[in-house]
Amino acid sequence: MLRYLTAGESHGPLLTTIVEGMPAGLPLKAEYINRQLARRQAGYGRGGRMQIEKDRVRITSGVRHGYTLGSPITLVIENRDWPNWESIMDPEEIPAEDGKKITRPRPGHADLAGGIKYRQEDLRNILERASARETAARVAAGTVARAMLEQLEISIVSHVVQIGAVRVSRAPSKEEIAGKADASPVRCADPQAEREMMEAIDRARQAGDSLGGVFEVIVTGVPVGLGSHVHWDRRLDGRLAGAVMSIQGIKAVEIGLGLEAARLPGSEVHDEIFYEPERGYYRRTNRAGGLEGGITNGEPVVIRGAMKPIPTLMKPLNSVDMRTKEAFQAAVERSDVCAVPAASVVAEAVVAMELAKALLEKFPADHMDDLRENLKIWREYVRKV
Ligand SMILES: Cc1cc2nc3c(=O)[nH]c(=O)nc-3n(C[C@H](O)[C@H](O)[C@H](O)COP(=O)(O)O)c2cc1C
Ligand SMILES: C=C(O[C@@H]1CC(C(=O)O)=C[C@@H](OP(=O)(O)O)[C@H]1O)C(=O)O
Secondary structure, eight states: OOOEEOOOTTTEEEEEEEEEEBTTTTTHHHHHHHHHHHHHOOOTTTTTTHHHHHOOOEEEEETTEEEESOOOOEEEOTTTTGGGGGTTTEEEEEOTTOOOOOOOOOOTTSHHHHHHHHHOSHHHHHHHHGGGGGGGHHHHHHHHHHHHHHTTTTTEEEEEEEEEEEEEESSSOOHHHHHGGGTTTTOOHHHHHHHHHHHHHHHHTTOOOOOOEEEEEEEEOOTOOOBSSGHHHHHHHHHHHHHEEETTTTEEETTGGGGGTTSSGGGGSSOOEEEEEEEEEESSSOOTTTETTTESSSOEEEEEEOOOSSSOOOEEEEEETTTTEEEOOOOSSSSSSSHHHHHHHHHHHHEEEEHHHHHHHHHOBBHHHHHHHHHHHHHHHHHHH
């Protein structure tokens, strides 16, 4: 079973992830993971922290001479901000300046609910782990899964389709996305919408406000038959939605037509089935987003995630000091204004991990050669069936 854990506080010394269950024989280098970490850090609307961090991974187990060994893969990413927080985040000693407890919860962040739940007087003990800094570790782990998928000719792209109220006017092709999203400051493949999105972010920044938006992940080359209809927790639609929803700030997930499917009649929602001897079964539309009955149907997997605006605002919002119970209006020093482009890269990573898991459930393998061979036989069967 493929699984992973992440550990690390936002302003602690480093982030760690352990990926367990990856077959041996997968080519893997730090530079490959670093490329994905850099994509996550880019994006118009990020705040001061991204000027400090330059995420790079160190592989400390599970890989030798450029190939996975089948043993747990440990990846660590240093927090370059750590020297500024060393005494505040000291694991043992209480620093002299400990009077600076955080007692003012930000609406929309984990501060209040987490502080009550974990009985913490200093909300730093919550925000450090609630922070989306953790998503750097998730991208590192997900990139190992992505490397596996790429070996099997399964590829993942993503792009931003909405920032605040600005939306793309039409759906770009996968080729347009692959060519343009990475070069776009907002990861948007539509130049007109891109300009308006950047202006909207500028306006929000000037107003001390923040913005959310919607991204879309598209995976091609996914074989038929991943996931299962037989039990709720084996349905791949639910698992993918859960993975994307678990990203900090994501409030809704759609697969294929998503919410739109509820509005349209069945004749405009379901993808008709066709057959050609050399192609096998195929569809002319993909409104289902590649999943029917919780099982992949061979069409591209299409998932969208909707992110709420960043909760740390320069413009003060009402809250209550947890120590004095006095009302106050929060003032903050630094924050992202919009992180939807970054979240879309994180979504690629969590989707990669879930698909890699589902692949290894259907084709358990200790070495990549076994996986490759079994998938090849399966794809031949699917073409002929
Ligand atoms: C890449 C990324 C960067 C983020 N940056 C910030 C930030 O600078 N400030 C902030 O308050 N929230 C930021 N967030 C959002 C918070 O982490 C998120 O709103 C919070 O964890 C609560 O979200 P939830 O209610 O979905 O759990 C970021 C999220 C992501 C995915
Ligand atoms: C550090 C990252 O994102 C952080 C996520 C985050 C939050 O509250 O979620 C708050 C900010 O951190 P800080 O409070 O140190 O400015 C973001 O920069 C990152 O993405 O690597």
